[in-house]
Amino acid sequence: MMWSWIPSNGAMIWQLTRENAYLGVIPALIGLVISLPLGIIAARWRWFYPPVLTVINVIYAVPSLALFIALIPAFGLTDTTVIIALTTFSLCVIVPNVVAGLRAVPAPVRQAATAMGYGPLRRLITIELPLAAPVIIAGLRVGVVSSISMASLGQLIGVSSLGYLFIDGLQRSFPTEIYVGLVLVIALALICDLILVLVRRALTPWQPGRDRRRVVAKVPVPVAVRP
């Protein structure tokens, strides 16, 4: 470990960290925006969900590098290629959580809302989505963390990220660089995850402290594992 390498390359490390954060967070956020309508439709019309699930699972099975390569003819060796690929992967963890979250809204709550005189759209926005938020955010956390770690693969097609430190470190047989990259990827993921936990707490002051049984316990939160 060569500690002096770190301060002397501070500017580059900071630049790569920012690029990696961008490549990790943006796909997850776009993924959320796409997943919400898909999940809402799948939760409402059940027949829609199995085909959606099949498609996103097939996409998830595609190795990320292969997906990058497939997108290069259309988008080149650019951020866009990486962002599209990572967005697609993030759908695989966020869509199931949107569906699970909406399905976990207790039937009596939904029925009471209807009987109080809520129309379907208003009920969705003011009752069902807020109650599904903890499960949706749980999916978003997995999406962000996996995007941040996969973003380093973008380096293989020349898109700058902390992945540079791995490849450069390997080529130069310089482990310090690899360790720094590893620690920063993990730290970045943990920070983003922590931010999302805080967002969830702010959005759901109504949740019983540690005891979230009443809202989410019966729903297994799908946790994605990359093949």
Place this chain on the structure above:
Amino acid sequence: MVHDTLLGGLGGNLITFERVTKEYPDGTKAVDALDLEVPAGKTMVLVGPSGCGKTTSLRMVNRLVEPTSGRILLDGKDVREGNPAHLRRGIGYVIQQTGLFPHRTIEDNIATVPVLNGQPRARARARARELLTLVGLEPSLARRYPHQLSGGQQQRVGVARALAADPPVLLMDEPFSAVDPIVRASLQDQLIALQTELHKTIVLVTHDIEEAIKVGDIVALFRPHGVLAQVGAPERLLGEPADDYVADFVGFDRGIRRLSFFPAENLALTSGPFFGGDATVAQATAGGQPWVLMTGSDGKARGWVSAATLGALPGDTPLAQVPADGFGHTFTAGTDTLRAALDAAVLSPAGEAIAVDGDGRVLGVATFDQLRTAIQAADAADTASAARARAGAGGPPA
């Protein structure tokens, strides 16, 4: 005319089921050609075993379920005219699982319908706090979330939420079935008290015949598959069950329970034997009664003492120094029912019920003979009035 029924609660039916049928695609009928009239300002209880269509019938009123045929009139208008959301905002709805919104505070839960109707949130919240008091909860609970309340408290909030927009009609689906018996009894008492004040037209679904008899002005007993077995005042179901099904459903002790509907005010009382503390043992035993009731200086009952106990004491002992052998229960002559009087007699060591006035002073005692006479008289009067009511209404209920 329309508003007369809404405001006065006198005469007129606020909800009318006309040949209402709900048939599912597989051909099973949940409700079969139901005709039912719910008078304005009354509590109608739909009771029956599970699968009898009572909940389906209730949910067709606010269109959570749509009938296959027939129609339901609310205040003279078919509920299927117009927008269901608007219809529902005018109908309070309470369910067993409360259906409170977990992400909203108690006050915002109660304010739901007023806010949907466009009322400013601050005003709706102020009203919500008043409603908390009305249903017997502390206004300090207003800022809590539902999970922080007990089951009984949540159910009260559910009732407050249903009342928030002051709808003329309240639909209650097994509202008290999920809480323990003590809480259930207090919620039922609360509903009865609320109803004497508010005069809502209430349709309440329960599987519990005791609850139906306690809170209902009219009880509609269903058979399986949505056919009515009998409709009438609770004492009618107890006193004259239409058939064996009704008799079985209301239970083997319906005779005793029916006494709850007869006041004890016409019960003849015997003025003795009871003695104050100044009387001596010799005076108390002079009549040769097996049991003597002792009263205190305030006129309240101290308890029963047997002739055997008194016989063992010197004749000049003041009764104030004699301990009671037993007490039993008392009943209040002006307000209690014959059932309470009979209960007091059964529990008394002397086999006689102690009648007291509103302040607890002894008025007299009632013997089993006197109770029997009063029960027979009340029964005859009740049967006669029911026969008159039937003659007036043109035939027995469906």
